[in-house]
Amino acid sequence: MQKLWILVVMSGLVGLYLFSCSTGKMHPSGIDFSKVPFEHLSDYGFFKGEQNKLMPSPGVLPYRPASELFSDHAEKSRFVWMPEGASASILDTGYHHLAFPDKSILIKNFYYSQSENEKQRIIETRLLIKMEGEWNAFAYLWNDKQTEAKYEIVGATIPVTFTETYGTKHSIEYIQPNKNQCKSCHNQGEKLVPIGPKVRNLNFAFDYGNGEMKNQLTKWREAGYLESFDQADLESCMVDYEDKTSSLGLRSKAYLDINCAHCHSPKGPASSSGLFLTYEEKDPTRWGVYKTPVAAGFGAGSFTYGIQPGKADSSIFIHRMKSEQVGVMMPEIGRAMVHKEGVELISEWINSMD
Amino acid sequence: MFRIIFLALILAGTLVGCKNSSDPSSIATKDLKIGSPDQVKKIIEQFILAEDSTVIELPTGHFEFETQLIIDNLQGLTIKGKGMDKTVLSFKGLKAGGEGVKIVGNDILLEDFSVYDAPGDGIKTQNCNGITFRRINATWTNGDKSKNGTYALYPVQCTNVLIEESHASHSRDAGIYVGQSENIIVRNCEAYGNVAGIEIENCSNAEVYDNKVYDNAGGILVFNLPNLPKADGARTRVYNNEVLENNHKNFAIPLNESPNGNTVTMIPPGSGIILLAAKEVEIFGNKILDNKTVGVAVANYHITGFPSEAPDWSPFSSDISIHDNEYKRPLAPPDLSKDLGKLIAAKNAHGIGKTQDIIYDGFWDKSKGAELSSNPMNICIQEKGIEDLHFTLYDLYGGEDDIKAFSDYNPFVCDYTVQTDVEELKTL
Numbered sequence: 001m002q003k004l005w006i007l008v009v010m011s012g013l014v015g016l017y018l019f020s021c022s023t024g025k026m027h028p029s030g031i032d033f034s035k036v037p038f039e040h041l042s043d044y045g046f047f048k049g050e051q052n053k054l055m056p057s058p059g060v061l062p063y064r065p066a067s068e069l070f071s072d073h074a075e076k077s078r079f080v081w082m083p084e085g086a087s088a089s090i091l092d093t094g095y096h097h098l099a100f101p102d103k104s105i106l107i108k109n110f111y112y113s114q115s116e117n118e119k120q121r122i123i124e125t126r127l128l129i130k131m132e133g134e135w136n137a138f139a140y141l142w143n144d145k146q147t148e149a150k151y152e153i154v155g156a157t158i159p160v161t162f163t164e165t166y167g168t169k170h171s172i173e174y175i176q177p178n179k180n181q182c183k184s185c186h187n188q189g190e191k192l193v194p195i196g197p198k199v200r201n202l203n204f205a206f207d208y209g210n211g212e213m214k215n216q217l218t219k220w221r222e223a224g225y226l227e228s229f230d231q232a233d234l235e236s237c238m239v240d241y242e243d244k245t246s247s248l249g250l251r252s253k254a255y256l257d258i259n260c261a262h263c264h265s266p267k268g269p270a271s272s273s274g275l276f277l278t279y280e281e282k283d284p285t286r287w288g289v290y291k292t293p294v295a296a297g298f299g300a301g302s303f304t305y306g307i308q309p310g311k312a313d314s315s316i317f318i319h320r321m322k323s324e325q326v327g328v329m330m331p332e333i334g335r336a337m338v339h340k341e342g343v344e345l346i347s348e349w350i351n352s353m354d
Numbered sequence: 355m356f357r358i359i360f361l362a363l364i365l366a367g368t369l370v371g372c373k374n375s376s377d378p379s380s381i382a383t384k385d386l387k388i389g390s391p392d393q394v395k396k397i398i399e400q401f402i403l404a405e406d407s408t409v410i411e412l413p414t415g416h417f418e419f420e421t422q423l424i425i426d427n428l429q430g431l432t433i434k435g436k437g438m439d440k441t442v443l444s445f446k447g448l449k450a451g452g453e454g455v456k457i458v459g460n461d462i463l464l465e466d467f468s469v470y471d472a473p474g475d476g477i478k479t480q481n482c483n484g485i486t487f488r489r490i491n492a493t494w495t496n497g498d499k500s501k502n503g504t505y506a507l508y509p510v511q512c513t514n515v516l517i518e519e520s521h522a523s524h525s526r527d528a529g530i531y532v533g534q535s536e537n538i539i540v541r542n543c544e545a546y547g548n549v550a551g552i553e554i555e556n557c558s559n560a561e562v563y564d565n566k567v568y569d570n571a572g573g574i575l576v577f578n579l580p581n582l583p584k585a586d587g588a589r590t591r592v593y594n595n596e597v598l599e600n601n602h603k604n605f606a607i608p609l610n611e612s613p614n615g616n617t618v619t620m621i622p623p624g625s626g627i628i629l630l631a632a633k634e635v636e637i638f639g640n641k642i643l644d645n646k647t648v649g650v651a652v653a654n655y656h657i658t659g660f661p662s663e664a665p666d667w668s669p670f671s672s673d674i675s676i677h678d679n680e681y682k683r684p685l686a687p688p689d690l691s692k693d694l695g696k697l698i699a700a701k702n703a704h705g706i707g708k709t710q711d712i713i714y715d716g717f718w719d720k721s722k723g724a725e726l727s728s729n730p731m732n733i734c735i736q737e738k739g740i741e742d743l744h745f746t747l748y749d750l751y752g753g754e755d756d757i758k759a760f761s762d763y764n765p766f767v768c769d770y771t772v773q774t775d776v777e778e779l780k781t782l
Contacts, residue, residue, distance in 0.1 A: 021752065095714050098713055154398045155421050157449060165528060178400045180424035185450065190427050190458055223766075266583065269480065272510045272534055274582040285581055285664075292615035292660050294579055295528045297504025304615035306658070316615065327473030327503060332452045 015231040018263055026079045027118050027159035033103060033131055036231060041125050041149035046079065046107055052122055052146040054109055061223055062208070063200035063216055064091070066238045067254040070339040071110070072172055073164045074123065079107040080197065082225050089227045090199055097198055098226075104130045124147050128186070128194050135192045137182035153179040167234060172336050184333050193254050196258075202278070203237040217235075231312040238279050241345060252349035253279050255342055256287075259331060275306060291352070299328045309353035318347055379493040379523045380544070382437045383468060389417035397443075398423065407429055412467055416442040422451040428459040435467025438491040438521065446471040448738045453478040453508070460484050470495055475508040476525070482512040486782055490530075491521040494641075499524060499605045505531040506548070511584070516779045519541050525558060526606050527552035527618050527761040528575070532560065533570065534584035539779045541566060549606045549618050550575050551597075556582050559659050560590040571604040572625040573597040573645065576632045578662030580655070586671075588633040591774050592640065597626045598686075599644045604692060613692070617658055622647045622695030624688060624709070631655040636772035647688040647695050649681050650732055652716035657694070657750070670719045675770040676712060677736040681743060683709040702746040703761035711743040714766070715750060718729050727765045734768040 030205025038044060041051065048057045053164050056062060057097035059078045068076065082088070084100035108127040125140045128246075140149035143155055155178035162173040177184070186192050202216040217234070220226040239246040241255040263270035264277040272295050275283040276286040288306025293299070293316060301319040308314045320330035321343050329335070362408040390399075394417050400410045401423045408428070412435040414631040423443065424433060435441030445454035454472030457464070468491040476492030479485045492506035506522035509515045510533040517540045522529030529548035532538050538560035544552035544567075551567035554560050567573040574597060576590050606619040613619035621628065624647030629635055631654060642649040655662045656667035662669035685706040686694040689695030702710055714733055716726060723730025726747075737743055740763055746765075749758035 015708065153402050154395055173449070177423045178398060178424070179449070180426045181451065183424070183426050184422075184456075271583050272480065290661055291581055292579070292617070292658075294582060295475075295504060295508075295510070295527070295531070295533065296616060298472075298500075298606070299504075300614045300616050302611045302614050306615075319713060325473075326448055326450060327452065332474070333450045336450070 001252070001342065002104070020041075028060065029084065029190055030104065031103075033129075036131065036136075037127075037151050039151050041111050041140040044079065044127075046105075051148060052120070054122070060107070061219070061224070061225065062206075063197065063220075064203060064206055065196035065198075065258065067201070069195075069258050069334065070342055071334045072174060073112070073162065073170070074110040074174070075113055077109045077111070078196065080220075081105045081107070084248040087225050087227050088127075088220070090229050092169045097273045100130050100194075100197075102130055102132065108198065112160060114163040116161050117162075120146075121160065121162070123174055124144060124152075124159065126182075128192075135186070135194065137179065137186060137192060139176060139179065139182070141176060152176065155179075155264060170337065175336060177333060181333060184269060185262045185331075186264070187262070187269050195262045200238050201237045201258075203234055242341075248345075252346055255345055256347065257344065260295060262330070288315075297327070297332070299323075302326075307350050307353070310351060312347035312350040315350050317350065318343060319347060355452075357427055360508070366403070369487060371390050373690070375776075378595070379468075379491055379521050380546075381491045381521060382434065383416065383439050383442050386414070386416040386440070386442055389413075389415040393417060394419060401425060404428055404431060405625070408432070409434060412436070412443070413439045414440045416444060418444045418447055419454070420447045420449050422448065422453065423455045423602060425457045425459055425462070428462075430461045431457075431459055431468075432463045433467070434463075434465045437466050438468050438489050441467040441525060442470055443467060444470040444689075445473065448473055456480070457482065457485070462486070463488070464490055465774045468492070469506075470515075470530070472503050476503065476506040476522075478508040478510065478512050479512055482509065482515075482685040485509055485512050485516070486512045487517040487520050489519045491515075491523075492525075493523045494525065495519070495661055500509075500608055501528065502526045502605075503705075505529070507531070508533070510534055513537055514779060515539070516782050523547040525549065527616065529570070531555065532557055534587075535560075537776055537779060539563075539776050544568075545682075546570060547602060549604055549776045551600065553577065553618075554590050555579060556584045557587040558589055559774050559776060561774055562590065563594045564594045565595045566598070568597060568598040568600065570600045571602045571623040572618075572621040572626045573600040573642075574623070575618075576627075576629050576635050578631040578667065579617065580631075580660075580667050582771060585664070586633065586665035586668065589772055589774050590632070590634070591636045591638075591772055592627065593637070595648075596638045597640055597642045597645065600624065600626060601646045601684075601686065602645075609749045611721045615660070620658060620692055622689040622692035622698070624648070624686070624695065624731070626650060630651060630672045631667075631669050631673060632656075632674065634673045634772045635671075636677075636770070638678045639676070640679045642679050642711075643682040644684040645688070646684050646686040649683075649715050650676055650679070651694075651712045652676075652712075653694075654715055655716050656780050670717065671733070672719075673770065673772070675772060677734070679737060681711045681737070683711065683744065687725070691724055697748075697757070701748075701757045701759050702744070704746065705758045708744060710746050712737070712763075713746045713748065716748040717750065717759075729765050729768065732768070732770060733766050734765045734770040735763055736769065740767075 075077040083103045111122040131157045141152040156176045158174045241251040256277040260277040323329040407430040409432040452474030455477040457479040494502035504527045506525045514534040515538045520765040524547045529545035530552045546569045622764040626642040626645040626649040688699040747760045
């Protein structure tokens with residue numbers, strides 16, 4: 001009896017040793033997908049060493065879409081990982097979508113590099129993991145010590161003070177969405193889908209560090225993450241709306257695409273509005289030009305059309321982008337603040353229309 | 355003595371105040387206990403962890419949420435409270451998102467609870483095949499209605515929608531709004547204190563019956579708006595409803611502001627039933643009483659002044675049948691706050707300031723016939739005692755300075771029946 005007891009203790013200790021040993025050496029290739037979601041972010045092994053340095057493990061590849069979502073000035077670092085031997089393929093080039101293999105993981109960290117005491121503060125890390133043909137969303141909330149992030153389903157409200165790029169200091173309540181709110185944006189035809197990683201968002205040169213500037217699709221191909229393709233067949237890249245050398249029209253379309261089109265598209269949750277803001281949309285009525293609202297309620301303010309050409313201040317677009325009132329503001333989730341630069345861009349665009 | 359009267363007045367004032375702030379709908383809930391944070395968190399988790407066929411049982415109490423309650427694409431789910439007067443989900447403190455409750459899935463049953471104070475819509479259900487609202491109450495408790503949300507009950511892009519024994523009140527747009535859906539019943543509901551009581555918009559195959567719709571600016575609306583994914587709707591029967599005293603002010607926009615692009619902002623207070631660009635609608639057996647501006651209005655989209663061309667959509671109302679309804683005009687004059695109200699008050703075929711029972715704005719599709727007197731849009735009116743009703747046909751083609759109004763209903767005396775098929779929903 002006593003022997004058995006000792007055996008149990010011994011095996012427990014061995015287990016403990018193995019576990020503590022493995023935390024530092026975890027790598028996504030060791031993920032048991034039947035146990036996902038893990039309780040802690042570090043359990044996946046995406047980052048080596050101190051977790052809050054976000055130093056990717058081998059095979060965890062950083063990426064960036066050409067234009068980025070505004071979410072209360074949160075900065076993002078994104079990574080992709082796929083299992084050995086599996087790679088994404090490019091679907092028909094018209095819609096620029098990537099077909100990801102099972103066990104693909106997209107990792108997105110939300111942080112402020114100039115938070116309290118001018119220190120970096122990571123708020124949350126969101127994962128999209130493809131299993132048995134379906135994407136799943138899991139969000140992890142970082143602790144105050146910035147040593148670890150824990151799986152969270154009901155969301156959270158986190159007071160944050162930070163200084164943005166242009167030097168302005170803000171104190172806001174950062175809202176981490178609840179699990180089912182992920183699909184408020186990540187939704188096409190009621191299926192959960194990634195938003196950023198599309199061919200036309202990735203088809204540009206990215207700085208991988210150590211002097212390596214390389215087209216992201218080429219880099220993915222080299223890493224084995226993308227099946228072979230002919231660059232000449234691909235759509236050119238969407239512009240970066242912050243790049244003032246691009247045309248006002250394309251910058252505006254890019255801004256609306258990355259901030260609005262996940263809902264405002266024919267298969268998105270806001271399809272019921274008939275307002276479609278994808279980069280590819282060619283019909284001005286569909287973008288909102290002289291289009292009356294449908295279910296905007298008081299979100300329409302005292303205005304008649306989504307876009308009243310030449311009159312940004314009389315356009316529902318600007319009214320809703322400038323609002324911080326729940327029920328009026330657009331996007332309706334993902335921001336608590338006004339994106340001043342975004343309002344200026346879209347205003348300039350609307351004012352330039354005949 | 356004075357003191358007693360004074361006290362009585364204060365007391366009366368307090369009682370009225372209480373009723374208004376805590377029990378805005380006719381469902382009394384003010385004695386409910388506030389739920390604990392743990393109870394609130396548990397309800398959020400139940401929504402997130404729900405699977406196909408789950409029954410989410412909501413306890414008795416008043417529960418306050420800062421986050422949305424969302425059902426993500428499930429089959430056969432039930433959400434059941436303890437009663438409209440026993441279970442309240444409040445979204446007064448919601449920090450992000452439009453609607454309080456959002457449901458996606460098939461064969462969904464919502465039963466016996468109340469939703470309060472969502473900043474946008476109370477309950478939105480989208481892309482559902484099979485959605486039942488039974489004894490659901492959605493309302494806003496703000497004294498100041500200008501802070502209320504858009505729709506109370508809001509199924510959109512759904513198939514097989516049943517809404518019954520439910521209450522919808524105080525919304526800044528429509529209380530019960532069914533949009534871009536097919537196969538619909540709205541019955542035995544009460545809609546009051548909204549801008550619009552019940553609205554069927556870009557829908558096909560709908561029946562609205564046995565409802566009590568009162569104290570809204572507009573009672574029942576059947577609309578087709580342009581540029582929507584479901585481009586046009588048809589086949590609606592509106593019957594055996596009580597459409598009473600819909601004389602509430604239109605608070606969709608602040609007082610003194612002009613209507614915006616939302617068509618509902620143009621609805622004149624005192625409107626019973628309004629059809630706008632509606633197709634195949636039959637209105638019969640309703641009690642349309644004491645609506646001060648107009649009992650039934652048949653309108654074309656041109657009257658909005660908005661662009662009226664869109665793909666796969668017609669701005670004209672056509673194939674309309676209005677028969678065997680009961681009308682009563684109140685003593686109050688028509689509304690003067692909206693253009694349509696002013697038009698009716700100033701120009702009609704029965705005298706300045708007279709309430710109208712039925713109006714037709716007189717726009718028609720000229721490719722269907724050269725003269726309106728040949729009734730090219732098939733607008734049929736057969737009311738008992740029609741000779742004593744106030745009927746006005748307008749001619750608005752001459753613009754504001756040349757408005758014509760006619761009382762002759764004879765071109766529109768015809769028989770027409772709309773066929774709907776919602777038998778399967780009736781037995782749910």
